[in-house]
Every structure is written in C-alpha cells, then in structure tokens.
Amino acid sequence: MKKFFRKFAVLLLVFVLGVAGTAFLMNSRSTDDRSDMNNPVLPEVMTEFGGTLSNLMHGYRQPMQADFVRECITPLDTTRTVSLAVDPHESEVKSLSYEIRSSDGTKVIENRKISALESSGDGYLRTSVQISAGLLMNQEYSMQITLDTDSGEAYYYTRVVSRTATNVADYVAFASSFAQKCMDKTTADELGTYLEATETSARNFADISITSSLANVSWGNLHPQISRAGIPVIKDINETTASISLEYEIMAANDEGKAEYYNVTDFYRMRYTETRIMLLDFTRSAHQIFNPELSVISDKGLLLGVGDKNVSYMANKDASVVAFVREGELWTYAPESGKFVDVFSFRRNVDSDSRDADMNHDIKLLGIEENGDVDFMVYGYMSRGNHEGYSGVGIYHYNSDQNMVEEKVFIPGTESYEFLKDDLGILSYVNKDNQLFLVMAKDLYQINIDESSYKVLAEGINRDNFVVSDTNAHAAWIVSEGENAGQIQMMDFDSQNVRLIAPGQDQELRTLGFMNEDLIYGLLQSGDILTDENGHSTEGLTSFRIEDFEGNLKKEYHQEGMYIVNPSVGRTLMEFQLAAKGKQGYSVQKKDNIMNNGNKTAKLVTAEQTSSDRQGIMTRLTFEDKPESDKPLVLRAKMRSVKEHIVELEVETPEEELYYVYGKGGLDSTWTDPAQAVKRADSQMGVVLNRAQQYVWERGNLKTQITLNTEDIPEIIRTGSWDKKVLQDGMGDTGKIIDLSGCSLENVLYEISAQRAVIAETGENSSTVIVGYDEYNTWLLDPATGEVKPYGMQDSTKLFQKAGNIFITYLEAVTY
Numbered sequence: 003m004k005k006f007f008r009k010f011a012v013l014l015l016v017f018v019l020g021v022a023g024t025a026f027l028m029n030s031r032s033t034d035d036r037s038d039m040n041n042p043v044l045p046e047v048m049t050e051f052g053g054t055l056s057n058l059m060h061g062y063r064q065p066m067q068a069d070f071v072r073e074c075i076t077p078l079d080t081t082r083t084v085s086l087a088v089d090p091h092e093s094e095v096k097s098l099s100y101e102i103r104s105s106d107g108t109k110v111i112e113n114r115k116i117s118a119l120e121s122s123g124d125g126y127l128r129t130s131v132q133i134s135a136g137l138l139m140n141q142e143y144s145m146q147i148t149l150d151t152d153s154g155e156a157y158y159y160t161r162v163v164s165r166t167a168t169n170v171a172d173y174v175a176f177a178s179s180f181a182q183k184c185m186d187k188t189t190a191d192e193l194g195t196y197l198e199a200t201e202t203s204a205r206n207f208a209d210i211s212i213t214s215s216l217a218n219v220s221w222g223n224l225h226p227q228i229s230r231a232g233i234p235v236i237k238d239i240n241e242t243t244a245s246i247s248l249e250y251e252i253m254a255a256n257d258e259g260k261a262e263y264y265n266v267t268d269f270y271r272m273r274y275t276e277t278r279i280m281l282l283d284f285t286r287s288a289h290q291i292f293n294p295e296l297s298v299i300s301d302k303g304l305l306l307g308v309g310d311k312n313v314s315y316m317a318n319k320d321a322s323v324v325a326f327v328r329e330g331e332l333w334t335y336a337p338e339s340g341k342f343v344d345v346f347s348f349r350r351n352v353d354s355d356s357r358d359a360d361m362n363h364d365i366k367l368l369g370i371e372e373n374g375d376v377d378f379m380v381y382g383y384m385s386r387g388n389h390e391g392y393s394g395v396g397i398y399h400y401n402s403d404q405n406m407v408e409e410k411v412f413i414p415g416t417e418s419y420e421f422l423k424d425d426l427g428i429l430s431y432v433n434k435d436n437q438l439f440l441v442m443a444k445d446l447y448q449i450n451i452d453e454s455s456y457k458v459l460a461e462g463i464n465r466d467n468f469v470v471s472d473t474n475a476h477a478a479w480i481v482s483e484g485e486n487a488g489q490i491q492m493m494d495f496d497s498q499n500v501r502l503i504a505p506g507q508d509q510e511l512r513t514l515g516f517m518n519e520d521l522i523y524g525l526l527q528s529g530d531i532l533t534d535e536n537g538h539s540t541e542g543l544t545s546f547r548i549e550d551f552e553g554n555l556k557k558e559y560h561q562e563g564m565y566i567v568n569p570s571v572g573r574t575l576m577e578f579q580l581a582a583k584g585k586q587g588y589s590v591q592k593k594d595n596i597m598n599n600g601n602k603t604a605k606l607v608t609a610e611q612t613s614s615d616r617q618g619i620m621t622r623l624t625f626e627d628k629p630e631s632d633k634p635l636v637l638r639a640k641m642r643s644v645k646e647h648i649v650e651l652e653v654e655t656p657e658e659e660l661y662y663v664y665g666k667g668g669l670d671s672t673w674t675d676p677a678q679a680v681k682r683a684d685s686q687m688g689v690v691l692n693r694a695q696q697y698v699w700e701r702g703n704l705k706t707q708i709t710l711n712t713e714d715i716p717e718i719i720r721t722g723s724w725d726k727k728v729l730q731d732g733m734g735d736t737g738k739i740i741d742l743s744g745c746s747l748e749n750v751l752y753e754i755s756a757q758r759a760v761i762a763e764t765g766e767n768s769s770t771v772i773v774g775y776d777e778y779n780t781w782l783l784d785p786a787t788g789e790v791k792p793y794g795m796q797d798s799t800k801l802f803q804k805a806g807n808i809f810i811t812y813l814e815a816v817t818y
Contacts, residue, residue, distance in 0.1 A: 036406055036640035041350070042357040042386040045093050047147055047158040048233060049076050050085040050128075052171025054178060058233040060360055060383060061149065061156030063391035067655070068107025068144035069693060070417035071159045072664070075236045076145065077168045081132065084162070086147070088119060088127040091357070094152040095119060095127055102133055102162065103144040104816070105695030111135045111143065139164045140240075140756070141816065142695040156391060161695070166241055169274040173244040174234040176279050177270045181248055185227055190220035196281040205618035207264075207308050210286035219286070223616045229253040229263065230356065237667050238689050240703040243282065245688075246270045247667035251359065252288070256296060257616070263291040264308065265329055265361065269667045271687055273702070282702070283687050285666065290620075291349070292328040294335075294342040294634045303624040304335060305612070311621050313609040316367045316376075321606035321625060323374040323402075327365045332378055334402070335623075340631030344638040345376060345400045346407060348385045351638075360385045362419040368432050374402035381426055382419035388646065393418060395426070397438060397451055400639060408642040411438070411451045413649050420669040428465055431474035433496045439477075441468070443653045446477075448498075454647045460491070466674075471516040472573065476551060478513050478521050490523055494551050501551060512543065515571030518600040520550050522571060530565065532587045533806070538744050540567055540588050542581060548596075557596070564591065574598045659738070661698060662691050677744045684749060694816050697756070698740065705755045709774030709781050712790065715759045716812065722761055722769040722785030724810055729761075735815060742809040747799050751775050753811045759783075763808035764801055 044061035057074040076084060088095055099115040112135040119127035137143060140163065147158040180196075183189040194216045201214045205222055232250030239245070248268040253261050271283035290307030292298075298305045306313065306328055315326035325334045331347040346365065348358045363382030370376050381395045389396065394414040400407050415422055428441040438449040439459075446460040460479070468479040478492040481502075490503040490511050503523065505511045512524040524543035533539045542565030548556040559566070561580055567588050569578040576596040581588035606626045613619045661679035663670040665688025673679035679690045680699045690698040712720065718732025730739045742750055742760075750760050750772070760772040762782075774781030779792035793801075802809075 036404075036642055039348070039387040039641055040390065042091070042355075042390055043093055043151075043153050044156050044357065044391050045091055045095055045149055045151060046089045046357065047149070048087045048089070049074075049160065050087050051174055054171065054174045054234070055087055056170075056174045056234045057160055057236055058356065059147070059158040059160060060357065060362070060385065061158055061391050062393065063154070063156065064414065064416070065146070065157055066159060066393070066418065067416040068103055068146070068159070069105060069655075069695060070421045071144070072161055072662075072669070072691075072695075073235070073418060073420075074160050075142070075239055076160045076162045077170050077236070077239050078133065078137070078162055078164045079168070080166075082134075082137065082164070083130055083132045084145070085130045086128065088149065089125065090127060090151075091355070096150040096152070098129060099148045099150075100131055101146045101148075102135060102137075103146060105142050105144055105161075106693065107144055111137075133162070137162070137164050138816075139166075140697060142691070142697075144695075163239075165239065168239050168241065168244065170236065170239060170244065172274060172279060173239070173246060173270075173272055174236070176272065177234045177246045177248050177268065178232070180270065181232065181250060181266075181268055182228065184220045185252075187220055190216065193219065197284070204613060207286075207288040207618050208310060210284075210288075212281060212284040218618075222618065224254045224618075226252040226254040226264070230359070232266075232268075233356075235667075238664060238700075240700060242704075243271060243273050243702045245667065246272070249361070258297065260296055262293070262296065262307070264288045265291060265359070267667070289329050290617075292331065292333060294333075294636050299340065299629050299632045299634065300622075301628050303607075303622055303629065304337075306621045306623060308617050308620050311609065311611055313621055313623065314365070314367060315607065315609065315623060316370045317607045318370050318372050318374070320372075321627075322372075323370065324607050324623065325367055325370050325376045325378075326623065327367065330361050330363055330365065332365050332367075332376070332400075334374060334376060334400075336374070337625055337627070337629035338631065339635065340629070340633050341635045341637065343400075343402070343405065344636070346378070346380065346398065346639070348387070350386075358386050364419075364423065366426075366430060368397075376400040376402075377432060379430060379432075381422055381430075387641070389414070393422060395422070395430075395440070397432060405637055405639050406642045407639050408644060409646070410436070411449065411454060411647045411649055413449070413651060415442070415651075415653070424669060424672060428463075428468060429470050429474055429477055431495050433475075433498075437495070437498070439474075439495045441465075442651065443655060445653070447651060449649055451647070454649050456649055456651060459493070465672075467513045469513045469515045469521075469571075471519045473519065476516065476519050476521070478516075478523070480511065480513060490521075492521055492551060499551075501553065503549075512541070514546060514569050515576070517548055517556075517571070517576065517596075517598050520548050520556050522546055522548050522576065524566065524569065530583070532583070538587075540581075542567055542583060542588050543569070559596070572598075660693050664688050664691065676740050677742045680742060680745050680749055692738075692813065696813055696816060698813065699749070699752050703755070704752055707774075707776035708755055709790075710754065710757065710759055712773060712783060712788070714757075715771070715773065715783075719759050719761060719812060720771060720783065720785060720788070722771050722783075724761060724763055724769055724808060726810065729810065729812075733812060737812045737814045740811050740813055742811060744807055745809060746807065747780075747802055750809045750811065751780075758811050758813070761810040762802050763805040765805055 047059045048055045049057040097117045102112040116129050119129050142161045142163045145160050145162045149156045198212050199215045205218050230251035232248040235247045237245040252264045256262050266288045269285045273280045289309040317324040323336050332345040334343045350358050366379045368377040384392050392414050396412045397410045425442045430440045432438050436451040444463045445458050448459050449456040462482050470477045481487050481489050481491050492501045508528040510526040514522040524546040530542045545560035547558045564580040567579050567581045579590045580592050581590045608624050610622050610624045612622050661673045661676050663679050663683045665686030683690045687701045689700045726739050753760050763769050771783040773783045780798040782793050783790050
C-alpha cells in the first residue's frame with residue numbers, strides 16, 4: 003500500500019510539474035508573441051502667428067513626395083520669417099533643419115540647419131527661420147522640416163506661399179475663439195451675427211453649418227467642455243479670404259453622469275474687413291468616440307452615438323458577430339454574450355494626446371468569418387506602433403480565439419492620407435489566396451501577401467472609366483493602348499481570369515458601373531457626342547447592357563429614337579435620362595431607372611438613425627433579434643509580434659497634367675479637365691491647383707477692377723486664336739494653354755485678376771481677348787486692330803453665353 007501511495011505521489015508530482023511547465027511555456031510564448039501597440043515617440047511641430055499656435059504637423063519617418071503632401075499652408079509676409087514651435091513630448095530633439103523646395107520637390111531652393119532651439123516655460127522648443135531665397139508671389143513651395151531626435155530623423159511638411167496682407171494672426175485667433183465661445187451660452191450669444199440661420203431640420207451635431215441655429219451651433223442641450231484643445235490648421239489663404247480647419251475633442255456627461263467623448267472638426271472660411279472678420283462659410287462635424295462601457299445596448303441593437311450615418315460594418319451569416327468601424331477604431335460585438343473587442347485602435351485609453359488621436363487614417367473591412375475572425379486593412383498615417391510615422395497600407399488578421407491581431411503585410415508610401423484615400427477609394431480587395439489588388443498612381447497592382455511580392459496588372463488606369471463591383475471582387479475598365487485599345491477589360495480577382503468586350507464597327511464602349519457583380523456598359527455610336535451652346539459635351543448612348551463575368555446577358559435597355567444621357571449607378575438604383583438628338587445637343591424628354599432587386603434581401607443587421615433631446619440625431623446598428631445580454635464584457639486585442647513583411651511598390655507618378663480641387667479643409671477631387679475642376683471648386687468654395695502647385699483658380703480672391711498692359715500679354719494670346727495647338731506652339735516652354743470652356747464669365751475673371759488674359763469666342767468665326775474688368779464692364783482687346791474697348795458686363799455675359807462660353811487662357815511656366 004505504501005508503494006502504491008509513493009508511486010501515486012510521484013506520478014502526481016510529474017503531472018503537476020508537467021502542467022506548470024506547459025503553462026510556463028505558454029505564458030512565455032504569450033509574452034513573446036503578444037503585446038500592446040507601442041506608444042508614439044515622434045515630436046510635433048507647429049507654426050506660430052501672433053502668439054497663436056497653428057499648423058500642427060505630425061512627423062514622417064521617410065521623406066515624402068512633396069506634391070502629394072498639402073496638409074497646411076504657411077503664409078509669408080515681406081520678412082519671409084517662419085516662427086516654429088516644437089513639442090518634443092518624450093523625445094530629445096538634437097537639431098532642426100529645413101529645406102525650401104520647388105512645389106514638386108525636385109529642386110532645393112534653400113536649406114539650413116539650426117543646432118540650438120530655445121526652451122520655453124510651456125514645454126515647447128522654439129526657433130524662427132528667415133527664408134533668404136527670392137520666392138515668387140502667389141506660388142506655393144514645399145517646406146520640409148527635419149528634426150534629429152534620439153529615435154532618428156523625422157520629417158514635417160508645410161507649404162509656404164508669399165502673400166501680401168493676409169491677416170493670418172487674426173484668422174487663427176478667430177477660429178480658436180469661436181470654438182471656445184460655443185461652450186458657453188452667454189459668450190455664444192455674440193456669435194449669432196456671424197451665422198445665416200435658416201435651418202429648421204432636426205438637431206444633428208454631425209452636420210452643423212453656417213445656416214444652423216445659434217442654439218445648435220452652441221451645442222444645444224449637450225453642455226460639453228473642450229477636453230483637448232485644437233490647433234488651427236491653415237488650408238488656404240490669400241489677400242481677401244482664408245480657410246482654416248480646427249480639430250479638437252470635447253467631453254459631455256450622459257444621463258448617468260458618465261463621460262462621453264467626441265472628436266470635432268470645424269471648418270471656417272473667412273474674409274477680413276476693416277471692422278471685423280466676416281464668416282463666409284462654416285461647417286462642423288462631431289463624432290462620438292465609441293465606448294461600450296456606456297449604455298449602448300438596447301432592445302433594438304447597438305447605439306453608436308452621434309456621427310456619420312454611413313457606418314462601415316460587416317456581420318457573419320447569422321449575425322452572431324458584427325464588426326464595425328467608428329472614429330478610426332475597429333470593434334467586434336457578439337449580441338448573445340455582450341462581448342466587445344477593441345480589435346484595432348491607435349488611440350490610447352490612458353494618456354492619449356494629439357498624436358495617437360490623429361484621424362489621418364481609416365480602416366476598411368475585408369471579411370469576417372463565422373467564428374468572429376476579421377480581415378481588415380488600415381491605410382493612411384500610422385500614428386503609433388511599429389510603423390509610426392509612415393504613410394501606407396497594412397493588411398491585418400484578427401484571431402478571435404487568441405484575441406490577437408497579426409500584420410500580414412505593410413506597404414509604405416510617399417503620399418499623404420488624403421491622396422492615399424483618393425487612390426484606395428477606387429479599389430482594394432483581398433481574395434482567398436491572400437492576393438491583394440489595389441490601384442495606386444493609375445496602376446493596378448496584384449500583391450502576394452504571403453510572399454511579399456507584387457506585379458503590375460495594368461498601367462495608365464483612367465478612373466473615369468474604371469468601375470468596381472459592390473464587393474470589389476470584379477473590376478472593369480477601357481483599355482487605353484495596345485492591340486486591345488478601346489475594348490473593355492473585365493477581371494475576376496478571385497479566379498484572376500480576364501474577359502474582353504470589343505465594340506462593334508463605328509462604335510465605342512463606356513463602362514457605367516456594376517449591379518451587384520454584373521457589369522453595366524453602354525454603346526456609343528460615332529457622331530453621338532454633341533456640344534451644346536454652353537460648351538458642354540454630352541454623350542448619347544443608344545443602349546446599355548448588364549452582363550455577368552461569363553458574358554451572360556441579364557438585361558439590355560434600348561428605346562427607339564431616344565438616347566441615354568447622364569447615367570448614374572448606385573447600390574440599389576441605376577438612374578438615367580432619355581433625350582432627343584438635335585442640332586444644338588440633346589434635349590431631355592424624361593427620366594427612367596433600373597432597380598437593383600438583388601440588394602433587397604433582408605439583412606440581420608442594418609444601420610439606422612435615432613434621436614434624443616440631448617444628443618440629437620444618432621446612429622444605431624439595429625439587429626433583427628434582440629441582444630440577449632445587456633451587460634458588456636470589454637476586451638482589447640493584443641498585437642502579435644512577427645517578422646515584418648514589407649512590400650515597397652515602385653510607383654511612377656503619372657505624367658499627365660492633373661488639377662486638384664481643395665475645398666472644405668481638404669482634397670476634394672482630382673481632374674484632368676481644368677474647366678470641370680474650376681466648376682467643382684466653385685461649388686465647394688475652394689481652389690484649383692495644378693501639378694506644379696500653381697493656383698489655377700481661387701474662389702473669392704478677385705480684385706474689384708483691373709486692366710492688363712497689353713504689351714505684357716503673350717503675343718500668341720493677343721491673336722485671339724482658339725486653336726489650342728497653335729496657341730501652345732506659340733507659347734512654347736513659357737506657358738501652358740488651359741481650356742476653361744463651359745465655365746462662366748464670372749469664373750474666368752479670376753484669370754484676369756491673376757494677370758492672365760483670356761481668349762473668348764464671340765461667334766462662329768470671331769473672338770476677343772478679355773484684358774480687364776470693373777464693376778460695370780469688361781475690357782476687350784480686338785485681335786485684328788489691337789484696340790481695347792469697354793463692353794457692358796451683362797452684355798458680355800450674354801455675348802459669351804451665346805457663343806458657347808468658349809474660354810482659353812494660360813499658366814506661365816514656373817521658373818526657380
């Protein structure tokens with residue numbers, strides 16, 4: 003019996019030691035493999051005007067492509083002095099250097115190193131730099147600021163532009179003061195004179211504007227306070243107007259007295275007058291930071307709070323797990339257990355600051371498995387973690403069993419978030435074989451995630467005819483060159499098979515979009531592109547077809563004697579107009595549409611809006627079934643430490659001329675047609691810049707009157723020719739001809755104000771050159787006689803409209 007107990011004791015000891023050893027090894031492995039995301043280490047740099055900090059700049063770990071970074075504008079007065087403030091945070095800053103470069107970054111105009119920065123009582127390091135190089139007026143230059151820190155070099159970017167009398171100190175002070183005064187009903191009363199209150203709709207803190215009531219602008223019944231002050235960022239500025247963006251955080255107490263936090267972005271467009279600053283435009287969007295520990299679970303679903311109603315979310319088949327993105331954070335939620343998982347977030351739960359709270363990134367859901375595993379993409383500026391300071395694209399997998407996120411591949415880039423978002427908005431898809439497909443700089447890439455390799459599938463993609471399906475699993479585009487030029491190329495990214503669709507004789511094809519996974523394309527006959535009296539070209543399609551990838555025809559639409567114009571394809575509906583063909587263009591007869599019945603299937607989870615008196619309109623994820631648990635269990639995923647898989651794409655910048663529209667505080671759109679860019683900028687109260695970052699057009703920056711010296715106008719422009727090739731040959735390398743046909747006279751007067759004459763067609767065989775204007779007249783140069791005469795403003799408008807609003811101007815070549 004004693005031997006039995008002795009043997010039993012030995013076996014028990016071996017078992018215990020084995021379990022302990024296994025647990026130790028598992029813990030060791032867990033400790034080695036899983037960790038929290040690294041805290042941010044990079045300093046921040048700001049400019050300073052009249053004692054007000056502005057233009058908060060986050061650091062990059064590699065030099066960026068200068069013409070693809072336009073996050074802030076620093077105006078220079080006659081002294082050309084820039085006052086800089088550095089917030090070192092936890093870093094040691096050894097020195098500061100700067101470079102002034104041409105707008106495309108190819109030429110260094112001035113550089114200098116500053117070894118000693120002055121410490122100040124507020125914790126910032128300060129210095130002033132005086133730019134000695136002669137900079138052209140009203141021309142943007144790139145300023146790269148380099149900090150040498152204890153963790154390596156960091157690069158910061160702003161654009162500098164020489165302007166006269168910009169009143170920048172008053173503008174930045176106004177923006178900061180306006181936001182602060184909104185926090186108190188008493189001080190907010192004085193803001194009523196700046197508003198144009200006409201709004202009568204329900205209170206929506208995610209969509210406040212200059213037409214909103216003073217009560218809503220001053221936060222209604224929310225009663226918040228600023229929890230993290232913002233730094234005004236100058237987006238555009240000239241002699242008459244300025245556009246400023248202000249991002250800050252507010253805190254409000256909910257009905258239970260618990261703290262809610264919101265990210266807020268204000269946009270101000272202002273004009274300076276002798277008596278006060280006038281507010282030309284104002285918008286505000288507040289987005290609640292999701293916190294599952296507040297009362298977010300209800301019988302109807304999950305309350306996400308104040309914010310955008312267009313929620314990015316994805317559920318598995320039975321909706322037992324739903325993944326959703328809110329304010330740059332990825333969460334999963336299981337209604338049955340009440341379990342929430344903070345899968346990915348740059349924002350720290352403790353000691354958060356403006357670095358990790360930065361919103362220059364986004365998350366795209368790629369897929370969700372039945373067990374709750376999630377594949378997702380993070381793109382933009384990486385504000386903390388292993389890739390802190392890099393702009394790029396990361397592909398990640400969340401393992402729900404291990405509560406762990408693993409990075410599969412990271413693709414660094416040299417363009418800022420707003421340009422990267424513009425590219426990735428076209429296409430990003432990962433198939434079951436771990437192949438990533440995306441469009442960058444007009445090329446279609448296939449990236450092998452497992453092998454960290456890539457290849458280019460198509461070059462010179464034109465976004466105007468590149469269309470993708472709802473799931474991004476299919477894409478189609480018009481082949482621009484080679485033996486298949488003019489054909490539609492359609493690709494299935496799962497099978498990687500390609501299908502070509504060829505046009506008939508005297509026929510062109512147009513990609514219109516997708517209905518679910520089926521391609522919609524139109525047929526255009528030769529001679530069916532017509533130009534109306536305003537210079538607008540319209541294509542009249544004789545029919546359109548809906549086909550699947552195998553070429554099976556799902557539907558063909560044709561109306562005898564009618565032409566299909568202005569088609570638009572949405573997720574649930576395709577809309578278009580039917581028009582008759584005439585000598586002056588197409589005249590619309592009626593509207594029609596095609597419903598997408600494939601999207602009518604019932605969803606177990608939907609995004610809806612609800613409201614409360616305190617918070618106004620809010621967003622809710624509504625579930626078909628009532629959540630079983632109303633007690634949240636909150637977990638935070640760890641990052642798995644693995645060998646980095648970096649894929650560096652050799653991206654070639656397109657050589658074609660592009661026109662960038664900036665409005666409402668950021669990049670709005672990119673165009674190849676300058677006239678369309680001007681019209682878009684006009685609607686957005688914005689500006690248009692070309693690849694060289696020259697101002698093509700600015701809303702509101704118009705002199706009251708001006709008349710050009712005709713001897714200063716290029717000789718070829720004075721001929722009044724509207725043959726663009728002849729004009730460009732005559733300009734040679736001294737300038738670029740710009741066609742603004744279709745714009746209004748009011749639009750093109752900006753060119754005169756900017757010292758550029760405009761050729762205007764006046765009849766079938768006649769033209770004039772606009773060389774000046776005042777309140778009542780335009781001043782027109784007769785190309786035949788060289789004589790300049792006034793012509794009434796209203797008569798000029800009618801004259802040019804009757805001729806089709808055909809306007810041609812030019813941009814001088816930039817010389818450094």
